[in-house]
Amino acid sequence: MAFNRLLRVPEAELLTLLYGEQHRCCTVPQPELQLVLSSEREIDLIELEQLCDAVGWSRRPLRRVRKALEHSLLRVGLWRHDPRVPKLVGFARCTGDGVVEATVWDVAVHPHYQGAGLGKALMRYVLERLQAMEVERVSLFADPGVVEFYAAQGWDLEPLDRRCAFWYAP
Amino acid sequence: MAFNRLLRVPEAELLTLLYGEQHRCCTVPQPELQLVLSSEREIDLIELEQLCDAVGWSRRPLRRVRKALEHSLLRVGLWRHDPRVPKLVGFARCTGDGVVEATVWDVAVHPHYQGAGLGKALMRYVLERLQAMEVERVSLFADPGVVEFYAAQGWDLEPLDRRCAFWYAP
Numbered sequence: 001m002a003f004n005r006l007l008r009v010p011e012a013e014l015l016t017l018l019y020g021e022q023h024r025c026c027t028v029p030q031p032e033l034q035l036v037l038s039s040e041r042e043i044d045l046i047e048l049e050q051l052c053d054a055v056g057w058s059r060r061p062l063r064r065v066r067k068a069l070e071h072s073l074l075r076v077g078l079w080r081h082d083p084r085v086p087k088l089v090g091f092a093r094c095t096g097d098g099v100v101e102a103t104v105w106d107v108a109v110h111p112h113y114q115g116a117g118l119g120k121a122l123m124r125y126v127l128e129r130l131q132a133m134e135v136e137r138v139s140l141f142a143d144p145g146v147v148e149f150y151a152a153q154g155w156d157l158e159p160l161d162r163r164c165a166f167w168y169a170p
Numbered sequence: 171m172a173f174n175r176l177l178r179v180p181e182a183e184l185l186t187l188l189y190g191e192q193h194r195c196c197t198v199p200q201p202e203l204q205l206v207l208s209s210e211r212e213i214d215l216i217e218l219e220q221l222c223d224a225v226g227w228s229r230r231p232l233r234r235v236r237k238a239l240e241h242s243l244l245r246v247g248l249w250r251h252d253p254r255v256p257k258l259v260g261f262a263r264c265t266g267d268g269v270v271e272a273t274v275w276d277v278a279v280h281p282h283y284q285g286a287g288l289g290k291a292l293m294r295y296v297l298e299r300l301q302a303m304e305v306e307r308v309s310l311f312a313d314p315g316v317v318e319f320y321a322a323q324g325w326d327l328e329p330l331d332r333r334c335a336f337w338y339a340p
Contacts (some may be wrong), residue, residue: 140336162311
């Protein structure tokens with residue numbers, strides 16, 4: 001059994017303490033990197049803002065982000081594991097009723113960690129969490145640059161010729 | 171002031187009692203019809219099932235429908251007013267975080283009441299209720315037959331070439 005040198009607790013127990021019962025470790029080519037998915041560990045809003053900056057998203061007032069996260073059906077973080085200071089390097093969230101519909105928003109992986117299959121692992125984990133709730137259907141709006149990413153993972157693009165429409169608050 | 175003959179309360183007061191403070195009366199060509207929109211009056215699940223049958227939607231177990239409604243951000247009904255037994259003739263609901271995102275689902279108007287602008291009034295009411303929450307963006311997935319309906323009301327179809335994708339529980 002692997003023990004953490006600093007904290008003297010078994011490594012698996014430490015991961016559960018930090019990331020919750022449902023956490024998932026990701027396999028990456030670099031053996032020194034430990035990356036962990038979790039829907040239970042709380043998302044730090046400042047870290048989330050830094051991640052959004054890194055992927056080039058516009059900022060929102062933190063109190064609105066906090067409320068949006070609180071009212072989301074699912075929040076998933078991807079952390080670069082560190083026993084003292086895990087670093088948030090990926091994120092996704094869903095809104096929905098948790099029964100019939102769920103919609104995925106704000107999927108992000110920090111540019112330094114892209115290209116290692118982490119986006120795919122993140123989406124697979126999101127779907128697993130939603131399946132555990134027995135959600136019937138999951139939807140998302142794919143930007144042109146990521147259409148192939150979702151198609152390759154078995155998402156059904158515009159089934160029945162459905163089109164997406166948006167209305168923006170004036 | 172118009173009084174209700176049966177219940178001896180002013181008509182406006184009766185409507186507020188039945189449909190809540192935020193109700194909205196719809197103007198229709200038939201003067202004998204009074205149609206009222208409300209996000210406050212409770213939706214009867216049996217009536218909703220009958221409405222879904224009338225528009226040709228497949229049935230779902232009522233306990234799942236109940237849970238989906240409970241976890242929706244907004245539920246709007248359109249009633250044919252009757253002081254004793256209002257009849258549900260239209261429906262829409264939204265999921266979302268109530269801050270950044272809301273998504274519209276299950277927009278239905280009973281076939282007997284279509285063609286009088288009620289779908290448009292229903293959607294306008296949905297957007298007003300979401301604006302009152304200060305939601306930034308509202309989204310929906312439009313079937314081919316209703317794309318023009320939404321486009322005519324100012325919805326932005328596939329902005330930035332976004333495409334919709336669905337994943338269905340196995």
